[in-house]
Amino acid sequence: MFTETTDTFCDLKMPLQERVVDKLADMLFASDMILDMLRDERSFKFAGHLTSVEPSVRLVYNQINELMKQLTD
Numbered sequence: 001m002f003t004e005t006t007d008t009f010c011d012l013k014m015p016l017q018e019r020v021v022d023k024l025a026d027m028l029f030a031s032d033m034i035l036d037m038l039r040d041e042r043s044f045k046f047a048g049h050l051t052s053v054e055p056s057v058r059l060v061y062n063q064i065n066e067l068m069k070q071l072t073d
Contacts (some may be wrong), residue, residue, distance in 0.1 A: 010026050012051055017071060020071065020073060021068060021071050024064050024071070025068065027060075027064050028061065028064045028065060028068065031057050031060050031064065032061060032063040034057050035052075035054065035057055035058060035061065038050060038053070038054050038057070040052055
């Protein structure tokens with residue numbers, strides 16, 4: 001499992017809006033990865049029942065995307 005390390009002191013130097021957008025980007029990336037995993041036909045054979053979460057993950061993705069647009073425009 002990949003564990004991301006962050007420099008807390010460096011993070012505190014960044015403006016709050018940039019830190020929020022950065023974390024939203026992480027969430028957007030993670031939700032996109034989940035959607036890719038759910039669409040992957042190799043995974044579908046083993047976890048077809050997980051397709052029921054796809055609409056919720058897609059909603060989260062779209063909401064985060066809209067938030068990022070609001071914060072960066």
